[in-house]
Amino acid sequence: MSNNNIVIREIALEDNKQIAKVIRDVLVEFGVPKVGTAYADVSLDKMAETYYGGKSVYFVIDNNGKIIGGAGIAALDNYEGNVCELQKMYFLPEARGIGLGKRMMETCLESAKAFGFEKCYLETMPYMDDARKLYAKVGFNSLDEPLGNTGHYSCNVWMIKEL
Structure with missing residues (x-):
């Protein structure tokens, strides 16, 4: 696939249905549990509203009107400190x-820095x-235990990066 027609942009209301399907399809592809992961998040069907305003943003990958992936940044839930979380980064195979x-x-981390977060x-x-390799390549380091409480108790690999 050529990158020529692909745009990374902020999510819009009309993207909600497509990005929810992308995320659920990828989670099913990887055999991820449907409980204790992003699959069960109530925000999944209203991503544009969830990431609107404040120190949060969600980006989609738009290929001529077809959403083929996305990722977002928001403050880490239930955590004292200036830390954001990279959230719901899922891409279709294409x-x-x-x-x-x-x-x-790069897009997400630039936004995190612009929001004034110190760590991601x-x-x-x-x-x-492949995701873990990418995270390590851009400077994320492994943690021995989770930070905050995201409700994603089935996700048992935790990483952090200084911004």
């Missing part, structure tokens, strides 16, 4: 392996190897 993960990470935290699954 968006993988062509540099979009790196571009999305994330949670993932141990078998999401």
